[in-house]
Amino acid sequence: xxxxxxxxxxxxxxxxxxxxxxxxxxxxxxxxxxxxxxxxxxxxxxxxxxxxxxxxxxxxxxxxxxxxxxxxxxxxxxxxxxxxxxxxxxxxxxxxxxxxxxxxxxxxxxxxxxxxxxxxxxxxxxxxxxxxxxxxxxxxxxxxxxxxxxxxxxxxxxxxxxxxxxxxxxxxxxxxxxxxxxxxxxxxxxxxxxxxxxxxxxxxxxxxxxxxxxxxxxxxxxxxxxxxxxxxxxxxxxxxxxxxxxxxxxxxxxxxxxxxxxxxxxxxxxxxxxxxxxxxxxxxxxxxxxxxxxxxxxxxxxxxxxxxxxxxxxxxxxxxxxxxxxxxxxxxxxxxxxxxxxxxxxxxxxxxxxxxxxxxxxxxxxxxxxxxxxxxxxxxxxxxxxxxxxxxxxxxxxxxxxxxxxxxxxxxxxxxxxxxxxxxxxxxxxxxxxxxxxxxxxxxxxxxxxxxxxxxxxxxxxxxxxxxxxxxxxxxxxxxxxxxxxxxxxxxxxxxxxxxxxxxxxxxxxxxxxxxxxxxxxxxxxxxxxxxxxxxxxxxxxxxxxxxxxxxxxxxxxxxxxxxxxxxxxxxxxxxxxxxxxxxxxxxxxxxxxxxxxxxxxxxxxxxxxxxxxxxxxxxxxxxxxxxxxxxxxxxxxxxxxxx
Amino acid sequence: xxxxxxxxxxxxxxxxxxxxxxxxxxxxxxxxxxxxxxxxxxxxxxxxxxxxxxxxxxxxxxxxxxxxxxxxxxxxxxxxxxxxxxxxxxxxxxxxxxxxxxxxxxxxxxxxxxxxxxxxxxxxxxxxxxxxxxxxxxxxxxxxxxxxxxxxxxxxxxxxxxxxxxxxxxxxxxxxxxxxxxxxxxxxxxxxxxxxxxxxxxxxxxxxxx
Numbered sequence: 001x002x003x004x005x006x007x008x009x010x011x012x013x014x015x016x017x018x019x020x021x022x023x024x025x026x027x028x029x030x031x032x033x034x035x036x037x038x039x040x041x042x043x044x045x046x047x048x049x050x051x052x053x054x055x056x057x058x059x060x061x062x063x064x065x066x067x068x069x070x071x072x073x074x075x076x077x078x079x080x081x082x083x084x085x086x087x088x089x090x091x092x093x094x095x096x097x098x099x100x101x102x103x104x105x106x107x108x109x110x111x112x113x114x115x116x117x118x119x120x121x122x123x124x125x126x127x128x129x130x131x132x133x134x135x136x137x138x139x140x141x142x143x144x145x146x147x148x149x150x151x152x153x154x155x156x157x158x159x160x161x162x163x164x165x166x167x168x169x170x171x172x173x174x175x176x177x178x179x180x181x182x183x184x185x186x187x188x189x190x191x192x193x194x195x196x197x198x199x200x201x202x203x204x205x206x207x208x209x210x211x212x213x214x215x216x217x218x219x220x221x222x223x224x225x226x227x228x229x230x231x232x233x234x235x236x237x238x239x240x241x242x243x244x245x246x247x248x249x250x251x252x253x254x255x256x257x258x259x260x261x262x263x264x265x266x267x268x269x270x271x272x273x274x275x276x277x278x279x280x281x282x283x284x285x286x287x288x289x290x291x292x293x294x295x296x297x298x299x300x301x302x303x304x305x306x307x308x309x310x311x312x313x314x315x316x317x318x319x320x321x322x323x324x325x326x327x328x329x330x331x332x333x334x335x336x337x338x339x340x341x342x343x344x345x346x347x348x349x350x351x352x353x354x355x356x357x358x359x360x361x362x363x364x365x366x367x368x369x370x371x372x373x374x375x376x377x378x379x380x381x382x383x384x385x386x387x388x389x390x391x392x393x394x395x396x397x398x399x400x401x402x403x404x405x406x407x408x409x410x411x412x413x414x415x416x417x418x419x420x421x422x423x424x425x426x427x428x429x430x431x432x433x434x435x436x437x438x439x440x441x442x443x444x445x446x447x448x449x450x451x452x453x454x455x456x457x458x459x460x461x462x463x464x465x466x467x468x469x470x471x472x473x474x475x476x477x478x479x480x481x482x483x484x485x486x487x488x489x490x491x492x493x494x495x496x497x498x499x500x501x502x503x504x505x506x507x508x509x510x511x512x513x514x515x516x517x518x519x520x521x522x523x524x525x526x527x528x529x530x531x532x533x534x535x536x537x538x539x540x541x542x543x544x545x546x547x548x549x550x551x552x553x554x555x556x557x558x559x560x561x562x563x564x565x566x567x568x569x570x571x572x573x574x575x576x577x578x579x580x581x582x583x584x585x586x587x588x589x590x591x592x593x594x595x596x597x598x599x600x601x602x603x604x605x606x607x608x609x610x611x612x613x614x615x616x617x618x619x620x621x622x623x624x625x626x627x628x629x630x631x632x633x634x635x636x637x638x639x640x641x642x643x644x
Numbered sequence: 645x646x647x648x649x650x651x652x653x654x655x656x657x658x659x660x661x662x663x664x665x666x667x668x669x670x671x672x673x674x675x676x677x678x679x680x681x682x683x684x685x686x687x688x689x690x691x692x693x694x695x696x697x698x699x700x701x702x703x704x705x706x707x708x709x710x711x712x713x714x715x716x717x718x719x720x721x722x723x724x725x726x727x728x729x730x731x732x733x734x735x736x737x738x739x740x741x742x743x744x745x746x747x748x749x750x751x752x753x754x755x756x757x758x759x760x761x762x763x764x765x766x767x768x769x770x771x772x773x774x775x776x777x778x779x780x781x782x783x784x785x786x787x788x789x790x791x792x793x794x795x796x797x798x799x800x801x802x803x804x805x806x807x808x809x810x811x812x813x814x815x816x817x818x819x820x821x822x823x824x825x826x827x828x829x830x831x832x833x834x835x836x837x838x839x840x841x842x843x844x845x846x847x848x849x850x851x852x853x854x
Binding site for chain 1: 731
């Protein structure tokens with residue numbers, strides 16, 4: 001971390017892709033950085049926030065990605081270099097503003113970094129944000145390794161100032177969350193003066209007001225900027241070719257896939273036969289450069305994630321030039337060479353290239369692989385996703401699930417985005433019945449709650465996290481109150497954006513850089529809308545259950561705030577609240593009338609089931625001492641003792 | 645700036661595996677940083693986030709004198725596997741193993757939810773050892789978590805395993821390389837305990853190999 005600020009220019013360091021991006025922004029002299037946490041992007045803003053007090057740098061975790069883009073754009077309009085950072089779906093959230101920003105253009109260099117998650121390794125979607133660049137007509141860059149992640153960010157600011165428009169830089173999980181060697185550049189001494197020049201002629205892009213009107217004028221200028229960007233891309237150092245002048249086949253790729261292709265060519269020893277065209281400037285594509293390479297051979301393999309973006313755009317150029325360069329064959333996604341979903345990896349590229357070039361390749365002796373797979377099947381039980389030991393969400397969903405069963409009217413819970421999304425699975429007793437985007441649970445509940453006139457009598461609950469509440473729930477909450485939708489919103493307040501690493505949100509008295517700031521009280525906000533509000537501790541199972549049952553019988557909009565810190569929070573990690581143990585004399589195991597409620601249903605990872613001795617137990621290494629299991633054991637066999 | 649380093653293969657591929665929460669990422673960072681300080685080009689691939697809660701986790705380390713490689717190791721190409729949990733070693737070997745792989749494995753199981761619920765059985769450690777032995781060129785099993793509990797913090801099993809990996813002598817690392825990274829990256833009140841864990845791991849492997 002310290003090398004981000006103190007690393008000597010010219011020295012090489014092992015940096016996470018996100019740290020390389022952060023360093024690149026510092027080398028560009030960035031002044032304003034805003035983002036919303038989201039895996040795999042969060043470490044960029046975190047890294048910059050940590051060094052912000054030592055530089056003249058403003059960093060914030062904004063309430064959501066749209067506001068982050070707006071905050072960053074304000075910096076640009078005032079002449080500063082600014083950056084907005086988010087995961088892939090953040091671009092969707094901010095896209096309305098982005099559409100208009102692309103039309104007005106920018107002043108100080110402005111870059112949007114978006115980290116996509118092919119394979120949805122930590123997402124509820126594997127959405128592509130590259131299409132926004134084509135749809136909104138703005139330049140797009142994709143770094144192909146860690147060094148480029150740093151260098152390209154710096155160049156993106158320069159490009160933004162050359163074309164006077166926002167530039168998108170797309171990373172992916174396997175780059176953002178991977179680490180590699182990065183040689184540092186200089187940190188500049190920049191004089192930073194913010195001033196918004198707005199008194200010039202209405203159409204003056206640098207001195208007039210910043211407005212989309214008149215649209216045709218701005219749209220035309222925007223397209224001129226794209227031509228200028230394309231000209232820059234024709235000679236960009238971020239597009240490279242390695243291979244023979246006339247390869248048998250050429251691989252066209254970019255981003256992390258570039259590393260898989262490089263690996264494949266090396267592993268199969270194809271350096272003399274296969275060419276590798278790595279593209280870093282992927283929208284608009286540099287047509288002349290693509291033509292030069294299309295002329296080198298007739299067979300191409302295109303490797304990318306996830307939707308065939310590069311494939312389609314290269315094919316358009318090939319079609320336009322067909323009469324001059326002749327027909328070309330492409331191995332990519334549309335012909336089924338590569339799957340249309342999920343992330344890529346070296347094995348997919350190795351298998352495809354080996355098949356096309358008829359090279360025999362076995363990753364390991366087949367007998368070894370079969371044996372290893374058989375042993376894994378029998379000896380390594382699969383690990384279903386689960387809430388952590390001591391997670392407040394397990395207790396909250398235990399009660400939600402039981403209350404809906406007791407209520408007996410086939411009620412259901414609309415879910416939202418956070419760790420608690422896992423409650424669609426058995427770890428949350430499969431309580432969630434809808435799961436979409438940030439804030440959508442309350443929006444859906446607001447709609448369900450108005451279906452009484454069509455005979456729907458089922459109770460409707462929505463669960464949202466504290467950070468999600470501020471991000472996108474407020475409009476839906478107000479909609480539900482205003483339209484008297486009959487629903488209960490349960491706010492699972494674990495005091496931070498826990499899933500992505502405890503980034504602060506507006507409900508907390510601290511900002512990204514650690515400064516004291518006013519906290520906004522969630523319960524008070526809900527009360528101000530006219531909702532009936534209760535606050536409980538989800539670890540107090542009895543009281544939470546009684547309160548929920550009471551709320552389900554009240555009409556109108558009800559809010560239950562369940563406050564308990566995340567089990568991974570620094571405060572919780574500091575020590576156990578309870579020593580938990582099982583009294584083996586009292587535990588009845590399979591013979592308990594509860595049907596092993598603790599290990600068969602509640603299934604906290606801190607519990608153990610001894611099949612031979614037929615008793616439950618506590619795994620002292622994993623148990624964090626929340627003591628909730630003691631509340632659910634009907635025999636009183638699980639004991640908890642307050643740690644002195 | 646590269647010191648004289650001999651790698652058995654280039655790139656040399658190490659996988660550190662375990663269950664979310666066992667300190668996998670921390671372990672890979674420490675090893676990666678120590679190797680990087682020798683002038684080697686290290687690439688690390690890993691996943692973390694909500695999808696890893698209680699799930700199997702892997703860090704892929706590529707160690708090279710020449711180049712940056714894919715953050716995902718190709719199938720069948722692992723040279724050294726450091727496993728913080730016994731059954732995870734099998735899972736990794738089924739994709740990345742080969743008859744020449746070396747394995748260092750912690751003996752303490754972390755039971756999957758299906759084992760806690762009683763739907764699946766977790767194999768005995770002797771059975772597990774014989775399987776890993778069958779699938780590797782050499783393997784060493786260490787009670788790292790038990791030793792870490794004696795130090796008062798079970799999470800230190802990851803550092804004990806790193807100490808053992810350095811002790812085996814396959815990685816081109818010395819104690820001083822590890823110590824330099826610990827001094828630079830850890831808060832001062834945690835440094836001594838981590839060094840103690842590292843030394844414990846080295847002593848444990850020395851006792852086994854001897």
